[in-house]
Amino acid sequence: MKTEINSEIVIIGSGPSGLRAAFTAINNNLTPIIFDWNSYLGGILRLLGKEIKEPTEARIFTNTTVININYNHRGNHKLIAVRKGEIINVNTKQIIIATGSRDITAAGAKISGSRPAGIFTATEALRLLAEGYLPGKKVVILGGNEISIMLSKLLFSKGVQVTLVTPKTKIENITGVQLIQGYTITHVKGKERVEKVKLALSDENFTPIKDDREYECDTLIVSIGFKPLNILLNNIPITIDILTGGPVVNERLEALPGINVVGGSLAPFEALKNVEQTGNIIFREITRESFINIKPGANVKFLVPQKIIGSEQATLFYSTRPGFQKLKLVEYNIEIPINETEGFVEINTTQFKKNATITIDAVK
Amino acid sequence: MIKKYIEDIVICIVSEKSFPDQVDIVVIGAGIVGLFIARELSKYNLKILVVDKNPDAGWGASKGNAGIIHAFQLPFRSLKGKLCLEGNKMYDRIAKELDVPFKRVGLIIISLNILESLLAFIIYIYLKLNGIETHIIGKKKLKELEPNVNKKARLGLYLPSAGIISVFDLITALIENCRENGVIFSFNTEVQKIDLNDNISSVITNKGIIKTRWIINVAGVHADTIARMAGINNFKIYPRKGTHLILSAKNVYNHLLAEIPLKPDPKTKGGGALLTIDGKILLGPNLKEDTVDKEDTSTEHEDYDIIINKYKRIIPQIESIDILVAYSGLRAASNTNDFIINVPKKGFVNVAGIQSPGLTAAPAIAKMVVKLLENHNPNLSPRKDFKHIRKRSAKIKDLILEPENMIKIIEENPEYGEIICPCELVSKAEILEAIRQGATTLDSIKFRTGASMGECQGSYCTPKILNILSSSLNISPNNLTKKGGNSWIVISHQLHHD
Numbered sequence: 131m132k133t134e135i136n137s138e139i140v141i142i143g144s145g146p147s148g149l150r151a152a153f154t155a156i157n158n159n160l161t162p163i164i165f166d167w168n169s170y171l172g173g174i175l176r177l178l179g180k181e182i183k184e185p186t187e188a189r190i191f192t193n194t195t196v197i198n199i200n201y202n203h204r205g206n207h208k209l210i211a212v213r214k215g216e217i218i219n220v221n222t223k224q225i226i227i228a229t230g231s232r233d234i235t236a237a238g239a240k241i242s243g244s245r246p247a248g249i250f251t252a253t254e255a256l257r258l259l260a261e262g263y264l265p266g267k268k269v270v271i272l273g274g275n276e277i278s279i280m281l282s283k284l285l286f287s288k289g290v291q292v293t294l295v296t297p298k299t300k301i302e303n304i305t306g307v308q309l310i311q312g313y314t315i316t317h318v319k320g321k322e323r324v325e326k327v328k329l330a331l332s333d334e335n336f337t338p339i340k341d342d343r344e345y346e347c348d349t350l351i352v353s354i355g356f357k358p359l360n361i362l363l364n365n366i367p368i369t370i371d372i373l374t375g376g377p378v379v380n381e382r383l384e385a386l387p388g389i390n391v392v393g394g395s396l397a398p399f400e401a402l403k404n405v406e407q408t409g410n411i412i413f414r415e416i417t418r419e420s421f422i423n424i425k426p427g428a429n430v431k432f433l434v435p436q437k438i439i440g441s442e443q444a445t446l447f448y449s450t451r452p453g454f455q456k457l458k459l460v461e462y463n464i465e466i467p468i469n470e471t472e473g474f475v476e477i478n479t480t481q482f483k484k485n486a487t488i489t490i491d492a493v494k
Numbered sequence: 495m496i497k498k499y500i501e502d503i504v505i506c507i508v509s510e511k512s513f514p515d516q517v518d519i520v521v522i523g524a525g526i527v528g529l530f531i532a533r534e535l536s537k538y539n540l541k542i543l544v545v546d547k548n549p550d551a552g553w554g555a556s557k558g559n560a561g562i563i564h565a566f567q568l569p570f571r572s573l574k575g576k577l578c579l580e581g582n583k584m585y586d587r588i589a590k591e592l593d594v595p596f597k598r599v600g601l602i603i604i605s606l607n608i609l610e611s612l613l614a615f616i617i618y619i620y621l622k623l624n625g626i627e628t629h630i631i632g633k634k635k636l637k638e639l640e641p642n643v644n645k646k647a648r649l650g651l652y653l654p655s656a657g658i659i660s661v662f663d664l665i666t667a668l669i670e671n672c673r674e675n676g677v678i679f680s681f682n683t684e685v686q687k688i689d690l691n692d693n694i695s696s697v698i699t700n701k702g703i704i705k706t707r708w709i710i711n712v713a714g715v716h717a718d719t720i721a722r723m724a725g726i727n728n729f730k731i732y733p734r735k736g737t738h739l740i741l742s743a744k745n746v747y748n749h750l751l752a753e754i755p756l757k758p759d760p761k762t763k764g765g766g767a768l769l770t771i772d773g774k775i776l777l778g779p780n781l782k783e784d785t786v787d788k789e790d791t792s793t794e795h796e797d798y799d800i801i802i803n804k805y806k807r808i809i810p811q812i813e814s815i816d817i818l819v820a821y822s823g824l825r826a827a828s829n830t831n832d833f834i835i836n837v838p839k840k841g842f843v844n845v846a847g848i849q850s851p852g853l854t855a856a857p858a859i860a861k862m863v864v865k866l867l868e869n870h871n872p873n874l875s876p877r878k879d880f881k882h883i884r885k886r887s888a889k890i891k892d893l894i895l896e897p898e899n900m901i902k903i904i905e906e907n908p909e910y911g912e913i914i915c916p917c918e919l920v921s922k923a924e925i926l927e928a929i930r931q932g933a934t935t936l937d938s939i940k941f942r943t944g945a946s947m948g949e950c951q952g953s954y955c956t957p958k959i960l961n962i963l964s965s966s967l968n969i970s971p972n973n974l975t976k977k978g979g980n981s982w983i984v985i986s987h988q989l990h991h992d
Contacts, residue, residue, distance in 0.1 A: 132901070167913065167916050167954070193912075195913035195916055195919075197890070197894060197900070197913070197919060198894050198895075198897070210897055210900075212904060212911040212912070212913060213911070214908065214911060214912050215904060215908020215909065215910075215911035215912060216908075216911060217901050217904055217905075217911065232949055232950035232951075232953055233950075233953055234816060235817070235818055235819070235951050237739070237740075237817045237818060237819050237820040238742075238816050238817050238818065240795065240798045240817070241795075242792070242793040242794050242795040242797060242798070242820065243792050243793060244790075244791070244792040245791075245792075245821065246976070246981060247936075247975065247976035247977070247981035247982060247983050248983075250953075250956075251950075251951070251953045253950075253953045253954075254952060254953035254954075254956055254957075257953065257954065257956070257957045258956065258957050258984055260957070261957040261958075261960075261961065262986060263957060263960065263971060263984035263985065263986050264984060264985040264986075264987075265984060266984075266985070267985065316795045317794075317795055321789070321979075322975075322976075322977070322978075322979045322980040322981040323980055323981055323982060338795075357742065357816055357949075359917075359949055359950060361916070361917055361948070361949060364744075372811075372814055375816070
């Protein structure tokens with residue numbers, strides 16, 4: 131079966147940022163088409179059991195995989211998707227990439243050892259739960275971020291014995307979950323199934339300082355952070371930002387004219403509210419022409435957007451190293467207070483020269 | 495033919511006795527070398543059985559290597575040196591016949607200082623004298639070819655004959671082609687005892703006794719144990735572990751890259767900043783001499799820093815790229831530090847000590863084994879109906895740039911239009927095909943289809959693959975394993991707090 135669709139806007143992925151982008155498109159009087167590989171809407175929101183508001187004005191295709199994007203400079207992009215054997219050809223003017231992120235793996239966390247069954251990432255564990263499977267009986271989660279805490283609670287509620295190992299030192303107690311704070315995991319033992327993990331005293335970045343004890347378990351779940359997942363952009367001439375691991379974008383989150391990238395596929399966000407917020411700004415109005423480059427300072431982990439092409443306001447997403455209270459626009463000597471290590475602030479861009487480079491750093 | 499495979503597989507799974515009572519040849523070990531030997535022997539009128547103790551083929555050194563087709567191996571006069579050159583030349587044809595992705599990307603050996611450059615000239619002359627195509631490339635040309643190489647690089651030695659092959663695809667292709675040519679496989683079959691006789695020997699396994707005229711010992715790290723069962727005690731295998739890292743970035747460089755070995759260690763072998771067949775960065779392998787446990791393929795925490803620090807000399811930016819996978823393999827090196835390929839007693843062939851460059855040499859090893867057998871069996875008769883060509887079953891990933899063909903195969907079989915692994919674009923049809931070919935574990939599906947080998951490492955597709963395996967094999971998800979034994983994956987019911 132073949133289906134042909136002409137559309138103004140296609141959104142690939144219906145997680146928190148894709149759904150938000152759909153509502154933004156609808157508010158702009160557009161009828162978005164939403165494709166999702168999952169059999170449901172909502173992505174991680176659904177996996178975490180959160181309430182999902184469905185964009186009823188959108189045309190929704192679940193169980194659908196976009197296989198290829200054929201980018202066209204004149205603005206008529208072609209896209210091929212499949213849904214259980216049905217082939218869907220789409221012509222569209224705008225594509226929103228909201229394919230999300232992937233977890234950093236055990237190897238990405240520099241965990242060594244054998245490679246037995248029972249090593250999962252957080253989203254893999256959430257997906258297993260959604261299919262009615264438990265990842266193990268005695269689970270150790272390495273993490274400390276929002277997702278790892280929600281996963282701990284979820285696993286405990288299913289009767290699993292859960293230990294959360296985290297390098298952080300100020301995590302609030304989670305009912306039923308054993309907390310091991312100030313630690314990371316360096317090594318896995320077990321030939322066929324996970325049998326033990328090695329704990330080590332750790333700094334805030336999961337870097338081990340001193341080996342400690344072995345800890346018995348049958349499962350290790352790694353939840354130390356994310357990386358943008360952008361397989362569909364492989365054949366499109368975009369520039370990758372080494373700090374975000376996602377594409378370089380402007381204040382409308384465009385990687386190229388007509389291709390916006392939002393949420394986890396844009397940058398390794400840890401907090402869902404920031405992921406969601408990216409979906410709000412895809413139609414930011416451009417009123418003048420500028421070529422402003424944004425340069426991250428040493429205390430910044432990443433900044434998005436990386437360039438500003440001419441809106442009067444821009445939303446700046448930031449992630450800083452721990453312990454800073456302000457963002458500083460170095461060349462303009464402007465300071466903006468921040469309360470978290472990851473978040474977003476509004477900046478007025480009319481105060482900048484048209485082709486300025488602005489260094490933004492975190493300061494105390 | 496397919497029906498026959500399924501019968502074979504079903505027999506393997508359900509019955510204790512999964513093979514005929516008597517064959518002409520038993521190959522012990524279904525690694526790359528064993529498979530090449532079985533394929534070469536299947537060109538003759540022989541009844542061949544391949545046994546392996548693992549649930550699927552290639553689970554020893556074959557899956558733990560880097561997939562490099564080496565340009566040369568020192569010393570040139572050694573058996574491994576000779577077979578490496580011979581095998582290297584055979585790969586274009588093999589890749590074509592077996593329809594396996596293979597690229598002669600070439601190797602560039604890079605010098606970073608004056609001393610290394612001097613040594614580079616000596617290596618250049620030495621390689622030229624030994625007939626290895628080698629070119630010196632200057633700083634400017636090197637920068638043009640590989641812009642991300644360390645700015646200090648002075649010159650490079652370019653060896654165009656080095657290549658990369660998809661080892662997993664090669665294993666799958668060899669099994670399929672062997673089966674097509676009548677070779678029988680029995681997995682989960684461990685050899686316990688050998689009763690060697692001049693005419694008919696017996697191989698005693700956990701699945702029963704096989705009578706055979708010849709035994710070919712290709713048991714990798716266990717080759718010395720198997721030889722001892724046949725009363726041959728003249729060599730020992732000392733496994734040498736090598737660890738590899740796969741990073742998440744693609745196309746950072748396009749050639750295999752290595753350093754000039756300023757302090758050449760005769761036992762250090764070929765590690766480099768390498769590539770996977772789809773262009774990902776593959777670093778390593780390093781070398782550990784003190785490996786004792788023949789099953790221990792674990793990595794050590796220090797491996798990460800040792801490997802990254804070594805290769806950031808060549809490509810500085812690797813330090814900031816995310817690591818996707820770390821894995822080790824065991825080189826089945828012998829006490830002679832060379833391949834041991836001989837007939838110590840009539841009815842028994844040793845193919846042992848196959849360390850690096852075993853993958854490169856494998857097709858040449860197979861030719862050599864056939865010659866050895868011909869010497870003892872002058873009336874080996876070639877088959878007229880040997881099938882050289884194996885066609886790889888359709889993969890959606892291969893058809894991204896051919897939308898017309900893709901649409902055609904999806905229309906023929908809608909299961910191709912159901913994508914299970916979104917990172918590597920593996921469809922349900924491909925997973926079902928792997929199951930038809932005998933995959934029963936999660937790792938088998940991974941190695942045979944590429945599902946879960948991509949960016950997310952299975953975070954998305956693992957539950958879906960479990961569902962497919964469970965319903966196709968009619969096994970409860972609780973009883974599915976990653977790699978056999980006690981490697982259970984999930985529990986499918988809610989637990990309750992006491």
